[in-house]
Amino acid sequence: xxxxxxxxxxxxxxxxxxxxxxxxxxxxxxxxxxxxxxxxxxxxxxxxxxxxxxxxxxxxxxxxxxxxxxxxxxxxxxxxxxxxxxxxxxxxxxxxxxxxxxxxxxxxxxxxxxxxxxxxxxxxxxxxxxxxxxxxxxxxxxxxxxxxxxxxxxxxxxxxxxxxxxxxxxxxxxxxxxxxxxxxxxxxxxxxxxxxxxxxxxxxxxxxxxxxxxxxxxxxxxxxxxxxxxxxxxxxxxxxxxxxxxxxxx
Ligand code: PGA
Numbered sequence: 001x002x003x004x005x006x007x008x009x010x011x012x013x014x015x016x017x018x019x020x021x022x023x024x025x026x027x028x029x030x031x032x033x034x035x036x037x038x039x040x041x042x043x044x045x046x047x048x049x050x051x052x053x054x055x056x057x058x059x060x061x062x063x064x065x066x067x068x069x070x071x072x073x074x075x076x077x078x079x080x081x082x083x084x085x086x087x088x089x090x091x092x093x094x095x096x097x098x099x100x101x102x103x104x105x106x107x108x109x110x111x112x113x114x115x116x117x118x119x120x121x122x123x124x125x126x127x128x129x130x131x132x133x134x135x136x137x138x139x140x141x142x143x144x145x146x147x148x149x150x151x152x153x154x155x156x157x158x159x160x161x162x163x164x165x166x167x168x169x170x171x172x173x174x175x176x177x178x179x180x181x182x183x184x185x186x187x188x189x190x191x192x193x194x195x196x197x198x199x200x201x202x203x204x205x206x207x208x209x210x211x212x213x214x215x216x217x218x219x220x221x222x223x224x225x226x227x228x229x230x231x232x233x234x235x236x237x238x239x240x241x242x243x244x245x246x247x248x249x250x
Contacts, residue, residue, distance in 0.1 A: 002206050004222065005036040005162060005229035006122060007248045008236025009063060009091060009210070014041060019045035019236075023052035025239035029246075033057055037246045040091050040123070041234065043077050050085050051096035061089025061121070064097060078119035091231070092122055094125045095168045105148035112149055118159045122163045125210070126189070130169035132151060138167070139188055146192045147205075158197045159204040163189055164231040170211025179217075179238055183208040183224035190226055193219050215244035222248050243247060 013179040014022060019041060031037055038059035038184070041049050049060035064078035069113060092115065095107040108124070115122040126145040128138035131155045141163070150158070165185050170177050194202035209221055211232035221227050 002204065002228045003036050004249075005038070005206055005208065006218075007037070007061070007089060007091075007162075007208070007229070007231050008039040008242055009094070009231055009233050010041050010237060011063070011096070011233055013192070013237055014042065014045060016045055016048060019048050020052070022170075022237070022239060023048055026058060026242060027056050028105045029239060029243045031243065031246045032059065032250055034249065035246050036098075037242075038089055039242075046085060046087065048080075050087075059088035061087045061091070061123070063091045063094065065092075065111060065115070065120075065132055068112040076141060079114050079120055082120055083118045087120060087124050090122045091125065091163070091164075093145070095127055095166060095171060097140045097207035099168075105145060109151050112161070113152060114117050115159060116153065120161060123159055123164050123208070124178050125164045125166050125172075125231070126168040127168050127211070133167065133169065142185065142189060143192055146189060147196065148212070150193075150196065155197050155201055158193065158201050162206045162208060162229070163193075164208040164210045165189055166231065168211075172212070174212050176212040176214075176217050176221075177209070177229075179220045179224055182221060183226050186224070186226035186228075213245065215241050218245050218248045 040061045040063045043104040047177045069080045092111045099133045112122045126142050132141045190202050206228040208229040208231045209227050213230040214235045
């Protein structure tokens with residue numbers, strides 16, 4: 001059985017003062033322990049997350065990192081730094097990083113390998129644009145991303161990776177993919193993993209859906225066979241919504 005995993009992606013929101021308040025609220029929530037929960041905060045809020053969530057079962061992680069351990073890479077944070085503070089996750093290849101910061105699959109692949117080398121769980125994002133969906137190129141696009149981003153990963157490591165299918169047209173737009181479309185793409189991603197690593201490993205990999213997940217659609221999405229979790233932007237910024245998302249089973 002794959003354990004459900006609901007992770008908040010705060011993006012570039014919450015100053016340390018605001019983060020401190022939200023993390024205090026999150027630390028007091030009564031969350032379903034059957035569900036793995038986490039928040040990926042801005043880098044500047046990570047130490048607060050470590051401190052405020054230490055007595056809870058909510059994990060924390062980063063939204064990006066460089067693949068080198070240290071050195072002359074002004075402005076970057078490293079896997080060693082994230083490992084040192086006990087981060088669980090690092091989101092890699094988010095569409096906003098691919099689009100605005102020109103990250104390509106070769107770079108993302110290096111980051112995925114480096115995260116695994118440092119005991120961090122990569123949350124690897126993939127997904128198509130609206131034009132690609134309308135041209136029925138969504139499967140091709142996602143296959144290309146997954147194959148390139150997971151190049152060189154061992155069978156033992158693939159089961160530690162979380163994949164987030166996030167159709168770009170659904171991110172922050174209020175337009176969710178239908179639960180059937182989301183399920184079918186998550187199933188398709190599982191078949192790509194099976195082709196590359198074998199069915200046994202594909203059955204272990206957790207695949208999240210992301211893109212306008214809210215308390216009012218999480219139950220339907222999580223009811224789907226191939227959707228094992230959600231990567232949630234906007235709705236993760238309010239403690240009560242985060243609680244409803246993690247407690248979708250209650
Ligand atoms: P959203 O963002 O929930 O605000 O659509 C999801 C994401 O980009 O991870």
